[in-house]
Amino acid sequence: MNKDNEELMEFDDEQAVRFIWDFIPEEDRTGMTEDDILYVLDVIDDYYEKEGLLDDDIAEEAEIDEEKMFLFVKKAAQKDNVKLTDEQIQLILEGEFEYGVSIGIYEAE
16 A cells, blocks of 8 residues: 555545546446446455455555456356456456555555
């Protein structure tokens, strides 16, 4: 996490969904809705909570296991019968990361 831009670190679900929607190539959005993106954002929050990454002291220095998070989201989507392809899930995760970078929550690798 990037502490230098604290004033920017406000995650807004509505803005994130729009950012991610625009991030995903149009041809990859087939069968996907903005509600699907919001669903994945909620599951990401569940993952962060499960992994203890929401605590400010931990989150500041945390490294996220992207494969583990992908599998967590994929399993939740299958369980909840959310029809997203692996590629769509990956694109949403990438878009969430890019949104986080744009508002100063994450540092670009």
